[in-house]
Amino acid sequence: MNLALTTLCENTAGKPGFMAEWGLSVLVQADGMNVLFDTGGNVAAVRNADKLGVDLRAVDTIVLSHAHADHTGGLREVLMRTGPKEIIAHPAIWELKYVKRAYEKKEAFIGVPFTRAALEQLGASFTLRKDPVCITDTIVTTGEIGQTTDFEGIEPIFYVKEDGSLRKDHFPDDLALIVRTKEGLVIVLGCAHRGMISTIRHAQMITGEQRVHTVVGGTHLFPKTDEQIEKAIHALQEIGVQKIGVSHCTGFHASVRLAEVFGDTFFQNNAGTVYTLDSV
Numbered sequence: 001m002n003l004a005l006t007t008l009c010e011n012t013a014g015k016p017g018f019m020a021e022w023g024l025s026v027l028v029q030a031d032g033m034n035v036l037f038d039t040g041g042n043v044a045a046v047r048n049a050d051k052l053g054v055d056l057r058a059v060d061t062i063v064l065s066h067a068h069a070d071h072t073g074g075l076r077e078v079l080m081r082t083g084p085k086e087i088i089a090h091p092a093i094w095e096l097k098y099v100k101r102a103y104e105k106k107e108a109f110i111g112v113p114f115t116r117a118a119l120e121q122l123g124a125s126f127t128l129r130k131d132p133v134c135i136t137d138t139i140v141t142t143g144e145i146g147q148t149t150d151f152e153g154i155e156p157i158f159y160v161k162e163d164g165s166l167r168k169d170h171f172p173d174d175l176a177l178i179v180r181t182k183e184g185l186v187i188v189l190g191c192a193h194r195g196m197i198s199t200i201r202h203a204q205m206i207t208g209e210q211r212v213h214t215v216v217g218g219t220h221l222f223p224k225t226d227e228q229i230e231k232a233i234h235a236l237q238e239i240g241v242q243k244i245g246v247s248h249c250t251g252f253h254a255s256v257r258l259a260e261v262f263g264d265t266f267f268q269n270n271a272g273t274v275y276t277l278d279s280v
Helices: 044-052 075-082 116-121 196-207 226-239 252-265
Strands: 002-009 025-030 033-037 061-063 085-089 096-099 124-128 139-141 158-162 165-168 177-181 184-189 212-218 243-247 266-268 274-278
Touching: 002 044, 002 184, 025 044, 025 177, 025 184, 044 075, 061 075, 075 085, 075 116, 116 124, 177 196, 184 196, 196 212, 196 226, 212 274, 226 252, 243 252, 252 266
Parallel strands: 033 061, 061 085, 085 124, 184 212, 212 243, 243 266
Antiparallel strands: 002 025, 002 274, 025 033, 096 158, 139 177, 158 165, 177 184
């Protein structure tokens, strides 16, 4: 099986002519399927697909890592290109997500910026599941992820609004995409709000495969302490991750540290990056 991960949207553009946008979108091509993982925050995924010559009409299904607008805000533009598509996500994708930082007077809405009805009018068909969804024999979503480390935690700035009141967001909707290859697992992260290491270990558990070849995507290390970053790096080494390509919510400091430790097995996964693995 040949695998290709094409990053259509990311905070930074890795090549001239590509559009940078806060968010993430990765086209995963494996096992004869084209799975679009997240859609970025606005129009970058569509514009960069045009730049790369990617025909979004060939997308078979869309997977949403979680409800935040920087991962779902491109849905309308994408659906206008793809036509009717299945969208796989957690039922909590429709929760009213908010962020409230110490320096802000009021919370800000950061959830899906469209109504379900509006997206269904464009042809979206939602498959909402808490458990893993097997897209093919080798491609599966993680479903809900249990936090299994003592150094990963959700930042206290994230909330869900219910009946006009805010409660802490525990991100049951946070999920990743797993591709099983002969070289081991390839794991595509959205934001890893539930923890990058917890996500990897969850992927190992549900697939029964302990080898992890590649981890790509958002690691949510940018608000973490140096101690937390070092513990995450140590865990990656213990797991034996062979390639790591970080994006979006990793942050400059953590990216530099990962590059120092992993050397040539590290790469910056920007908009326009195409990562391939020949695993026949």
